[in-house]
Amino acid sequence: MDVVSLFCGCGGLDLGFEKAGFNVVWANDIDKYAVKTYNVNFQNKAICQDIYEINIDEIPNCDVLIGGFPCQPFSMMGEEKGFADRRGVLFFRIEEIIRAMINRGHKPTVLVFENVRNLKNHDKGRTFAKIKDILENNLNYRVYSKILNSADFGVPQTRNRTYIICFDKDVNFVFPQKIGLKITLQDLLEHDVEQKYYLSDKILPTILSSGTGGYFSQWKIDLPVARPLCATMAKMHRANQDNYVTQNGKIRRLTPRECARLQGFPDSFIIPVSDSQAYKQFGNAVTVNVSNAIAIQIKKALEVSENEQ
Numbered sequence: 001m002d003v004v005s006l007f008c009g010c011g012g013l014d015l016g017f018e019k020a021g022f023n024v025v026w027a028n029d030i031d032k033y034a035v036k037t038y039n040v041n042f043q044n045k046a047i048c049q050d051i052y053e054i055n056i057d058e059i060p061n062c063d064v065l066i067g068g069f070p071c072q073p074f075s076m077m078g079e080e081k082g083f084a085d086r087r088g089v090l091f092f093r094i095e096e097i098i099r100a101m102i103n104r105g106h107k108p109t110v111l112v113f114e115n116v117r118n119l120k121n122h123d124k125g126r127t128f129a130k131i132k133d134i135l136e137n138n139l140n141y142r143v144y145s146k147i148l149n150s151a152d153f154g155v156p157q158t159r160n161r162t163y164i165i166c167f168d169k170d171v172n173f174v175f176p177q178k179i180g181l182k183i184t185l186q187d188l189l190e191h192d193v194e195q196k197y198y199l200s201d202k203i204l205p206t207i208l209s210s211g212t213g214g215y216f217s218q219w220k221i222d223l224p225v226a227r228p229l230c231a232t233m234a235k236m237h238r239a240n241q242d243n244y245v246t247q248n249g250k251i252r253r254l255t256p257r258e259c260a261r262l263q264g265f266p267d268s269f270i271i272p273v274s275d276s277q278a279y280k281q282f283g284n285a286v287t288v289n290v291s292n293a294i295a296i297q298i299k300k301a302l303e304v305s306e307n308e309q
């Protein structure tokens, strides 16, 4: 089945689908460094452009449309101002792209979206309600949504994300079962890492500080299951927010390769960008194991539905 990938980043979502046998035929992201990583690792080459600058007619028809789109409040804009105001709210662009495919007589069979855990509560529930309304009532899809934790799918990272799966017909979709966790963060560590990843004596007190003023939070390092990787990981965070490990008796941050592993990317995945870009890309990515488990369930649901017809 052909897949169009919007907001592809370095390709976590895409990799999970390709591993399940789907064929990504078109991908896009605005970030040139993410596209660089994507393009050295995938046969299909992503286009680096703002999705609003892309001519919709150039986006091919597809069976499955996937995307982890940035979360934005819809209520920031006054609905009465109409189309001009819709620009910038990326979910509306997704709607336009799907509409264009429908008008060309090729409605995608499945839509897959990933977003932050808090999507359902974002902007007092209005963001999710609007997304669901567009998908169900404007585009006529059956919508399934669930929060899944990457740690339940074999990678030692607590990462709760909202997944929205939509079908163009009545399909009995079941979210993937938890497979559990057999490894820890320590099992994924590289050995003999460069000195630059170790914390200097100068920065150590700041990193290990438990907070200032009214804010106090106990720091912990060497967690067996990592805290969620975040896109701003290149900046040093306190040890109560980020992941630090002890190796050779010294404390260090994670390397980009370790972050890739925590997101389910294989070691054959090439990292052609600077550390700070790599941290951002893996911090933004969908965990490959979760994406793959969802893709497999979609295939199963479609097979059952076809056999029933």
Ligand SMILES: C[S@@+](CC[C@H](N)C(=O)[O-])C[C@H]1O[C@@H](n2cnc3c(N)ncnc32)[C@H](O)[C@@H]1O
Binding pocket: 007, 008, 009, 010, 011, 012, 013, 014, 028, 029, 030, 031, 034, 049, 050, 051, 052, 067, 068, 069, 070, 281, 284, 285, 286, 287
């Ligand atoms: C959460 S990340 C996607 C991660 C990706 N799905 C993965 O699994 O690796 C969101 C992406 O949206 C991209 N983005 C944000 N605004 C955009 C726009 N206007 N046009 C195209 N891409 C955009 C960002 O550069 C970022 O890579």
